[in-house]
Amino acid sequence: MKQIITLNINNQNYDVVVTPMDLLVDVIRKTVGLTGTKKGCGQGDCGACTVLIDGKPELSCIKLAVASVGKKITTIEGIANEDGTLHPIQDAFLDHGAVQCGFCTPGMILSAKALVDRNPNPTQKEIKTAISGNTCRCTGYINIIEAIESYANSVAEKEAK
């Protein structure tokens, strides 16, 4: 039943041994060793396991690893700049105190990044909708929404130039 598949994670190919039953979140965390992706509810409700698949946010706890072959998977480890400095949305989260325990943060950031990628001028309602599948139990969301607004504004300003 075991097979070798190639997963493209953060622009790097990983040959991993899996069974068809292995969930993407477990392969990313245990086999590949990228533990930035969190496992929360395990039922697709809390969003802690969010990764980008071909640029779109998906839930790795309800996705089979074998069904992710041939796609570009981006985890939180893959969005910082190559020189190791943070992605502007990560900076925005830090600047606005949008991180407390940090468990929801990777998923929250990836959902937010995907939103601004598809819609550089989101309204506050659109921001709330985009992160409605990411549960935070610490901050009350206000600072998170402000961080995303500020990141979106900076992207919009850059595009205007």
Add this chain to the structure above:
Amino acid sequence: MNILSNFQYHAPKTKAEVLELLADIGDRSKMLAGGTDLIIMLKEKMIETENIINIGDVEELAGIKFTDEGVEIGACTKIADIENSTELVKDYNALVHAAGELGSYQVRTMATLGGNISHSSPAGETPTPLAALNASVVIESKRGTRVVKAEDFILGNRKNVLEKDEMLTKFVIPAPAANSATVYGYIGLRNAMEIDAVNMAVNVELEADKKTVKSVKLVMGSVSPKPIVSEAVPALLVGKELNEDLVEKIGEAAMSEAKPISDIRASAEYRKDVVGALARRLTKEAYELAMEA
């Protein structure tokens, strides 16, 4: 070690390959499209299966295609692609609205329109607008193709008309009639990541005078094991102009047809009241939009 029980995985690339597999092992297989229902049911041990057929990467099963008669939506079209479709909004806004209310954004980027109706949950978001918009469901197998109306597809809680060797391949939705409008509404406990307590879609078509009702289709979801197409509301409304008195009667008529249960999300009594409120509100809304159509 695995949380999921053993199964064999199949990843066909074409519709023909899928139909071949279904003819062969359809009786001991489950179809995987987005997986937002299936994987959870496998994890929870609500179901077991020997084979998983992943149709998520079969390109010919996805996509939104406009035709002279209306629009065709592939079974594997993502809910988010419907939600974000600027072309569907104009004539099929009821479906776009319902798509945008399903799960979370992550769920919508994974889940498919075919999967939502094939899961056949009584509380599904999209079967009600599909029925109100007079959508047909195209079902294929190696034996051939058949077409059923959207409202006839679901038979009961997690039961539908699909035989073991069949799959849903696409939806065909006719262009809306002249002077008509369809609207969708729902009531749930929250604005996101909730399962509807009641949802409803209403399609009102007016005569050329833009006042007299020519036809009305009111479909209610989550108040019976399958969507209910009202018979009482057309009986009240066809041939008449809408007025406040009729609006009240429509609410009562819809309530009399709903057969809700009490569960964790709402009591049967509350659901009945919501059916009345939605029927009054949405019929009025659709009527006013149809006057301007």
